Amino acid sequence: NAGVTQTPKFRVLKTGQSMTLLCAQDMNHEYMYWYRQDPGMGLRLIHYSVGEGTTAKGEVPDGYNVSRLKKQNFLLGLESAAPSQTSVYFCASSNREKLFFGSGTQLSVL
Amino acid sequence: AQSVAQPEDQVNVAEGNPLTVKCTYSVSGNPYLFWYVQYPNRGLQFLLKYITGDNLVKGSYGFEAEFNKSQTSFHLKKPSALVSDSALYFCAVKAGGNTDKLIFGTGTRLQVFP
Numbered sequence: 364n365a366g367v368t369q370t371p372k373f374r375v376l377k378t379g380q381s382m383t384l385l386c387a388q389d390m391n392h393e394y395m396y397w398y399r400q401d402p403g404m405g406l407r408l409i410h411y412s413v414g415e416g417t418t419a420k421g422e423v424p425d426g427y428n429v430s431r432l433k434k435q436n437f438l439l440g441l442e443s444a445a446p447s448q449t450s451v452y453f454c455a456s457s458n459r460e461k462l463f464f465g466s467g468t469q470l471s472v473l
Numbered sequence: 474a475q476s477v478a479q480p481e482d483q484v485n486v487a488e489g490n491p492l493t494v495k496c497t498y499s500v501s502g503n504p505y506l507f508w509y510v511q512y513p514n515r516g517l518q519f520l521l522k523y524i525t526g527d528n529l530v531k532g533s534y535g536f537e538a539e540f541n542k543s544q545t546s547f548h549l550k551k552p553s554a555l556v557s558d559s560a561l562y563f564c565a566v567k568a569g570g571n572t573d574k575l576i577f578g579t580g581t582r583l584q585v586f587p
Binding site for chain 1: 482507509514515516517518519522563572573574575576577578579580
């Protein structure tokens with residue numbers, strides 16, 4: 364039972380580079396989320412989706428874009444990475460009772 | 474706007490002693506409150522939630538939480554701590570609307586010493 368799978372697990376980027384983080388869930392959940400975790404700041408919501416083809420902004424959306432072309436996948440894109448985007452990124456999906464989290468992507472932007 | 478506060482960055486407790494991790498909240502309307510735990514290099518895992526009903530909520534791994542409306546608190550408790558309980562604990566509140574968004578606190582690191 365895979366649950367929520369995030370790829371890659373680690374990545375180092377140079378300032379200005381772009382990348383896409385992939386989140387896949389096999390639980391048929393409608394709702395999916397991208398959070399970032401920074402020391403002393405807890406988890407902050409970047410973007411979320413309430414169903415295939417829909418996305419919405421969270422608390423800290425600037426510098427990120429998302430797409431939900433398929434129900435099971437939720438992609439997070441960084442078009443031009445900045446050092447302020449160094450963080451651990453978590454994807455989650457919801458069954459309306461609770462959130463299920465992936466194991467995270469550690470991203471460093473130099 | 475909904476928010477939660479976890480006033481302690483770290484809580485230290487000896488194995489076998491009771492533990493409490495504090496959380497206070499600010500919401501408009503009825504609160505939907507959650508506790509999640511994060512072990513090293515892992516994603517968050519659901520522990521328990523309060524929606525309505527009994528003020529004492531029981532969850533996974535022997536944890537429980539007490540909802541106190543007058544003090545706007547939702548403290549996490551366990552009668553007897555284990556070394557394996559050492560982890561990062563997050564309190565969360567459901568944001569308004571029908572999106573199931575959660576607003577998380579800053580987290581409290583629990584360290585249980587043998």
